Amino acid sequence: MADNQFARWIGGSPLWVLVRLLLLSLVVGVILSALGLDPMNILSSLESLVRHLFSFGFDTVERLWRYIVLGAVIVIPLWLITRIASRGR
Known part of the structure; x- marks a missing residue:
């Protein structure tokens, strides 16, 4: 029961959430890089x-x-996209 509540709280299974966050981070990183920003900036x-x-x-x-x-x-x-993407499940 507690595992189900945790998965629900983070928005899905921990592995899927990690993959989704990595992909979103990649997209945002590419966009910010195109704008000339880097982490130190x-x-x-x-x-x-x-x-x-x-x-x-x-x-x-x-x-x-x-x-x-x-x-x-x-x-x-990005939050809306993840909510809409997870709505069908």
Whole structure:
């Protein structure tokens, strides 16, 4: 029973979820690479965000909101795709 609840919580069997996450990561990685981003670039952006968080106050809230919206542009469609893809099962 607990195994079934865990599989349900993560969205399917652990192996299938892992494969799906790897494929989605590959797609997002290709897209971000085409945009000229790399992991160190993203880490630098996050570091910059934390620095601005302590120094600019409300301007940082706006910057944080932009990061959230930017991430949502990728995350929400991928989440919807995975939900729609798993709906038929």
